Amino acid sequence: MEYFLQQLINGLTLGAVYGLIAIGYTMVYGIIGMINFAHGEIYMIGSFIALICFSILGLFGVASVPLAILVVLLIAILFTAAYGWAVERLAYRPLRGPFAWRR
Secondary structure, X not given: OHHXXXXXXXXXXXXXXXXXXHHHHHHHHHHHOOOOOOHHHHHHHHHHHHHHHHHHHHHOOOOOXXXXXXXXXXXXXXXHHHHHHHHHHHHHHHHHOOOHHHO
């Protein structure tokens, strides 16, 4: 029974990640009419930033798990949002034309 519950949690988690990526594709295509294949890259960068932050917090001796998760989530969200903003400004806005900011 323990194995079944663990696999159920794993399946739900993986399905939620797939759903999140699918919603991102749908929203981007629906809003700007362009397919953005950088979603996987952006999610990967967010997860690597979270891993690096966990490692750094472990080196500094932060033993409180809720505090570490909160700090890691905030830092990963900030860096990933900044990266996504930069991709939109540098890659997608020039493709949409010179006056795309007015739409």
